[in-house]
């Protein structure tokens with residue numbers, strides 16, 4: 231998406247809700263959680279300042295349809311070139327846990343490798359975000375927009391979100407909710423909610439007392455694909471990676487540093503020639519992740535057959 235017009239920015243300012251003390255505190259904690267992970271996975275970032283996502287850059291909006299400003303139906307979104315995060319008020323206020331989980335997801339996008347193109351007219355447009363790359367402003371205007379690694383980008387971000395969520399839930403302010411989630415009624419509600427919506431119950435980390443609404447981790451198919459890939463890479467390079475977590479660090483390195491060469495090598499080395507390109511074509515749609523997983527599995531079989 232191109233940079234937001236001034237009118238839209240003014241509109242956001244007018245329609246935002248003031249953050250609570252807890253929300254401000256949580257934003258700070260989420261920054262710290264993300265930074266610890268980055269320093270742990272990318273050695274060269276150990277001693278440098280990682281951009282802090284300010285409270286002012288995160289906008290909780292009055293209950294409106296995002297479609298009025300942006301062609302999107304999601305509950306939260308990130309605007310890379312303006313370094314901003316928008317979240318629907320009704321969604322953000324469901325529970326501080328849901329707020330934390332979703333804001334963390336968007337913060338991880340903003341802390342990912344970023345490159346922005348600015349043209350003579352002063353319009354800006356993201357060219358790289360995490361592992362994804364997007365076509366130029368010119369192409370966008372000609373209606374020829376294309377992107378690569380959008381799906382992998384979401385797979386990495388939502389997998390980190392899942393990993394860090396347990397640390398969020400462990401925070402003392404969530405002690406009561408954590409206990410409640412272990413209770414019979416919450417567990418039963420989670421199972422029912424999963425059944426009703428075709429979700430994996432392990433992806434539901436929070437549920438209301440009535441059981442009607444929950445907090446759900448996004449991109450299950452993308453995470454499944456990433457998990458499959460990490461398993462196969464680990465088997466292919468046992469001397470290099472002792473466990474999946476070590477393989478995961480390669481993906482994290484690529485997301486935060488923007489360097490894709492090493493990732494390309496280990497993926498092609500595991501799934502065969504052309505597999506990195508196949509992965510690059512995966513979009514953020516569920517069906518695309520399912521198709522890509524099948525393609526990679528077939529490529530792996532052929533690879534093994536030839537070995």
Ligand SMILES: [Zn+2]
Pocket residue numbers: 335339384387
């Ligand atoms: Zn995302």
